[in-house]
Amino acid sequence: MGWRVLPGGGMSVxxxxxxxxxxxxxxxxxxxxxxxxxxxxxxxMLRDGHVRAALPGVVLLGLxxxxxxxxxxxxxxxxxxxxxxxxVLPGIAAGFLWTMTKHPGALLxxxxxxxxxxxxxxGWILGSTRLKADAAQSVVLTVFFAAGIVMxxxxxxxxxxxxxxxxxxxxxxxxxxxxxxxxxxxxLSVVVIWWGYRGFLVLAFDPGYGRAAGLPVxxxxxxxMFLTTLAxxxxxQAVGVILVAGLLVIPGATAWLFSARxxxxxxxxxxxxxxxxxxxxxxxxxxxxxxxxxxLVLCAGVMFGGAFLLSPRYGMARRMVSVMxxxxxxxxEDGLKAVYRVLEGRxxxxxxxxLEECGQSEGMMRSLERRGMVRAVAAGGWELTxxxxxxxxxxxxxxxxxxxxxxxxxxxxxDHVHDAAEEMEHLxxxxxxxxxxxxxxxxxxxxxxxxxxxxxxxxxxxxxxxx
Amino acid sequence: xxxxxxxxPPAFECHDVSVSYDRxxxxxxxxxxxxxxxxxxxxxxxGAGKSTLIKAAMxxxxxxxxxxxxxxxxxxxxRPRVAYVPQRTSVDWDFPVNVMDVVxxxxxxxxxxxxxxTAADRELARESLxxxxxxxxxxxxxxxxxxxxxxxxxLARALAQRADLYFMDEPFTGVDAATERAxxxxxxxxxxxxxxxxxxxxxxxxxxxxxxxxILLNMRLVAAGPVEEVFTAELLQKTYGGRLTVLSELALxxxxxxxxxxx
Numbered sequence: 001m002g003w004r005v006l007p008g009g010g011m012s013v014x015x016x017x018x019x020x021x022x023x024x025x026x027x028x029x030x031x032x033x034x035x036x037x038x039x040x041x042x043x044x045m046l047r048d049g050h051v052r053a054a055l056p057g058v059v060l061l062g063l064x065x066x067x068x069x070x071x072x073x074x075x076x077x078x079x080x081x082x083x084x085x086x087x088v089l090p091g092i093a094a095g096f097l098w099t100m101t102k103h104p105g106a107l108l109x110x111x112x113x114x115x116x117x118x119x120x121x122x123g124w125i126l127g128s129t130r131l132k133a134d135a136a137q138s139v140v141l142t143v144f145f146a147a148g149i150v151m152x153x154x155x156x157x158x159x160x161x162x163x164x165x166x167x168x169x170x171x172x173x174x175x176x177x178x179x180x181x182x183x184x185x186x187x188l189s190v191v192v193i194w195w196g197y198r199g200f201l202v203l204a205f206d207p208g209y210g211r212a213a214g215l216p217v218x219x220x221x222x223x224x225m226f227l228t229t230l231a232x233x234x235x236x237q238a239v240g241v242i243l244v245a246g247l248l249v250i251p252g253a254t255a256w257l258f259s260a261r262x263x264x265x266x267x268x269x270x271x272x273x274x275x276x277x278x279x280x281x282x283x284x285x286x287x288x289x290x291x292x293x294x295x296l297v298l299c300a301g302v303m304f305g306g307a308f309l310l311s312p313r314y315g316m317a318r319r320m321v322s323v324m325x326x327x328x329x330x331x332x333e334d335g336l337k338a339v340y341r342v343l344e345g346r347x348x349x350x351x352x353x354x355l356e357e358c359g360q361s362e363g364m365m366r367s368l369e370r371r372g373m374v375r376a377v378a379a380g381g382w383e384l385t386x387x388x389x390x391x392x393x394x395x396x397x398x399x400x401x402x403x404x405x406x407x408x409x410x411x412x413x414x415d416h417v418h419d420a421a422e423e424m425e426h427l428x429x430x431x432x433x434x435x436x437x438x439x440x441x442x443x444x445x446x447x448x449x450x451x452x453x454x455x456x457x458x459x460x461x462x463x464x465x466x467x
Numbered sequence: 468x469x470x471x472x473x474x475x476p477p478a479f480e481c482h483d484v485s486v487s488y489d490r491x492x493x494x495x496x497x498x499x500x501x502x503x504x505x506x507x508x509x510x511x512x513x514g515a516g517k518s519t520l521i522k523a524a525m526x527x528x529x530x531x532x533x534x535x536x537x538x539x540x541x542x543x544x545x546r547p548r549v550a551y552v553p554q555r556t557s558v559d560w561d562f563p564v565n566v567m568d569v570v571x572x573x574x575x576x577x578x579x580x581x582x583x584x585t586a587a588d589r590e591l592a593r594e595s596l597x598x599x600x601x602x603x604x605x606x607x608x609x610x611x612x613x614x615x616x617x618x619x620x621x622l623a624r625a626l627a628q629r630a631d632l633y634f635m636d637e638p639f640t641g642v643d644a645a646t647e648r649a650x651x652x653x654x655x656x657x658x659x660x661x662x663x664x665x666x667x668x669x670x671x672x673x674x675x676x677x678x679x680x681x682i683l684l685n686m687r688l689v690a691a692g693p694v695e696e697v698f699t700a701e702l703l704q705k706t707y708g709g710r711l712t713v714l715s716e717l718a719l720x721x722x723x724x725x726x727x728x729x730x
Contacts, residue, residue: 074562199580202572206558212525212551213628214543214577260563260608 051285054238057179058277058292061235062247064186066273067193068228070252070266074204078249079137080119080225084232085245086141087118089148092166092236096155104178107166108233115229118144145242169240169293178237185234189227193266196220201262240293250300251276257304257311276300328367330426335364336373336392337399337425339384344450348463352383386458393453393462398425400446400453401436407447408440414447430455476539478503478632478663479524483533486516486523493519495687496533501665501680503538503631506658508668508678512707515685517667518554521634524665525551537632547576550630552621554637560609560617567605569620570595573627595626598653614641622650633657635666639673651677674698 046052072078088111095103095110118140125136152163174182193200202210203220211217228248235244255268280296287295309316338358343351355362365382368374373388384392402421406412412420428436433455437443446452451465479501486494494516501507509517522528524535526542537545550573572580573595574588584592596602599619604612612620618638625633639647654664654677665682668674674681675694683689683697683706690697690705 196581198572198582201564201568202580205562205564205569206553206572208522208527208553208557209551209572209624210580211527212549212553212634213572213580214546215580256563260610261565261568262563265563 048285051281053176053179054174054292055278055281057174057182058238058281058296059274060179060182060186061231061238062251062273062275062277062296063270064182064189064231064273065235065244065247066251066255066269066271067189067266068224068231069248069250069273070255070262070269071193071200071204071224072228072248073252073256074200074262074265075224079134081228081232081245081248083118083122083137083141083144084115084229085236085241085243085248086145086148088112088115088233088236089145089166089241090114090151091148092163092241093148093151093155096163097151104237108181111233111236112229114144114148115233119225119229148241165240165291166236167240167242168291169236169238169243169296170291174238178234181234182238185227185230189231192223192227196223197263197266200224204262238292239296240291243293243297246297247273247276247300250297250304254300254304254307257307257314260313272300272303276303326426331364332368332371332373333391333395333426335360335368336384336388337395339374340389340392340396340453343384343459344462344466347466348459350383351385351389351459352377352381354381384459389459389462390457393457394455395425397453397455398428398433400450401433401440401443402428403448404440404443404446404452405436417447475503476536477501478505479507479535479537479665480539481520481524481533481535484520484523484535485531485533486519486528487531488519488528493686494523494684497684497688499682499688499691501663501682501691503663504658504661505663505680506654506678507663507665507680507682508674509665509682509684510668510671510674510706511684511689515706517684518636520682520684521551521636521665521667525549525634547628548631550625550628550633552625552633552635552638555614555617555621555641557636560612562609564609565605566596566601566607566609566612566620567592569609570605570623570627573624576628591629592623592627595623596620598626599623600649615643615646618642619646619650622653631661632663633665635664637667637669640669647673671703 042048042051046055069078069081072081091110091112091114092107093110094114095107098110099106122133122136122140125131125139126133129136131139155163199210199215199220202213202215203217207217231248232241232244235247239247251272252265252269254272255265258268259265276296276299279299280292283295283299284290284292307315310318312318335358338360339353342353342358355365365374365376368388369376372385373391374382374384377383399421402424403417406417406420407414443452453462477500479499481497481499484494484497485492493514497520499520509520511517519528523530524537524542526535535542537549542549567589570592571584571588574584574591575582579588593602593605596605599622601616601619601623604616604620609617609620618641622635622638625635638650642650654666657664658679666678668677675698678694680691680693681697682691683702685706690702
């Protein structure tokens with residue numbers, strides 16, 4: 001349990017370590033064969049016209065998706081991102097059929113229409129059946145997507161060639177007009193979230209309270225849906241219809257692991273979205289026109305993986321380290337306890353002991369020695385130092401006090417308490433001890449009649465009290 | 468208590484209020500009037516519609532017929548004077564906010580839900596936290612709070628609204644005895660300043676001690692009024708003596724018939 005409550009101070013170090021390693025991971029990935037050094041230099045210097053044209057739009061897209069995705073996560077609506085990203089496909093096909101050209105305006109309008117339609121149909125199903133949101137959304141997204149595929153397949157051969165880029169995305173598809181669209185969508189999101197941040201916060205945390213306090217919950221919801229649909233629609237040329245869902249959710253989910261305040265999560269998600277955009281563009285460029293959607297989402301995925309392993313709050317690495325540390329401390333404390341019992345058996349006549357009688361290893365003694373708990377004496381013998389004795393007495397006291405507490409106050413039988421105390425002796429803090437002492441009336445002996453050590457005990461005082 | 472009931476309209480009044488959940492009726496024709504300056508408990512068995520009454524009053528559930536007024540006016544006109552404390556379990560306590568963020572949601576009413584918190588808002592939030600003895604936890608992540616602390620944070624958020632009428636949904640659920648006592652003292656303090664509290668309450672043994680008025684509810688109104696008149700064995704028996712299954716079934720059937728006719 002110890003790892004759950006983290007001290008504030010140590011956090012920043014972990015945060016930086018997490019970031020550094022995460023970034024290094026991405027760099028290594030980029031370096032892995034896909035890239036030649038020359039390409040990298042070209043990219044950084046923005047020498048390539050395609051990169052110059054695509055990069056600003058993709059970065060804005062990352063920013064927009066990062067912000068809106070965080071709000072989706074906050075409201076547990078991430079499935080909605082999936083639904084939207086699939087449901088725009090028939091709209092694209094319909095837009096093409098309508099004009100018989102790949103005019104971006106028509107395709108965007110078509111996508112917008114079917115995107116909104118999918119939300120309406122989902123809401124309709126939810127309102128009139130007992131199905132829950134996940135089922136309703138799965139139905140809608142697969143049906144819409146299938147319809148889109150069929151429509152594209154039915155198109156005359158020559159014309160459908162260009163439409164498959166909507167499936168996986170292509171940075172080269174971004175021209176100035178689309179970049180402007182992406183900029184408008186991103187600016188709209190930034191302004192709306194800046195202006196309505198607290199409204200969205202209340203909407204996400206406690207919509208019932210918000211409504212009771214007069215918050216226009218429905219209006220905010222529609223605004224959020226509109227911005228999200230717009231984001232999906234303007235992003236689909238660059239990253240493809242399906243994978244835009246990943247770009248919506250992954251930066252937000254990554255940021256979620258790092259901060260516990262929504263405004264920080266939002267800012268971080270926007271930054272991560274932009275970072276993923278730059279790296280994705282680079283990989284797509286370096287991989288000679290590799291589809292943009294997969295590279296962007298993979299970069300975002302690498303970031304998430306790094307955060308998952310290394311986040312100071314929930315990171316697996318951090319968790320493993322504290323579990324290991326706790327395990328080592330438990331073994332040391334158990335070692336000291338064993339020594340204490342041997343000395344107790346001799347009436348505390350001295351601090352010296354042998355390894356076999358305590359059942360301890362040489363390695364354990366070395367570990368304790370480094371911490372000043374024991375020292376080696378002649379002929380392979382060891383003795384407890386003063387602080388070592390204090391520490392051993394503390395652990396034994398915790399153990400016996402907890403056994404007493406369980407039998408006296410919690411109604412446990414005497415032969416049921418040992419295992420619980422074995423665990424608890426390592427976890428009790430001084431304030432818990434004070435409380436237990438008070439509750440139990442500063443007891444002398446544990447349920448098995450053994451003396452409970454006191455804080456400040458030395459071997460001399462223990463010997464004096466031992467009869 | 469000289470809350471001149473002839474001249475001042477009641478703090479909370481509802482007339483012939485009916486509510487359905489998923490087309491299933493839960494409250495029928497409720498008439499209630501709570502004068503200002505009272506501490507009123509809503510008491511009744513599980514599924515009696517206690518929370519529903521509060522939610523309907525706050526406009527969170529659609530009311531089918533009848534009307535609700537606060538201080539003689541529709542809620543929209545007096546919203547800043549009315550605070551709502553939802554059930555503690557209605558939100559996700561892992562949400563990324565701290566205690567201060569939550570309490571600030573109550574500051575400044577509707578306008579406060581948009582603007583950045585001002586220094587005055589923060590001061591108000593701190594005062595409210597102090598009132599529930601949670602000020603030391605202001606920067607604490609809400610996921611680290613115990614049940615009783617969560618409840619007190621919710622109370623502080625409502626207090627920050629400086630309202631005259633408080634609707635509280637089960638404020639004592641999952642709260643230890645000491646916290647419960649502290650909350651009651653706080654509510655009595657609000658009442659002493661002329662505030663009105665309407666709270667859903669589960670514990671029959673403490674109800675007459677905590678409240679000066681009660682609403683006995685079991686899908687319909689059994690009785691409402693001062694504790695000494697209403698909290699009687701006979702009326703309690705009536706409240707808790709079995710569900711009104713016949714009424715419920717017939718009402719559902721009637722509604723389905725109406726739906727079939729396309730009304």
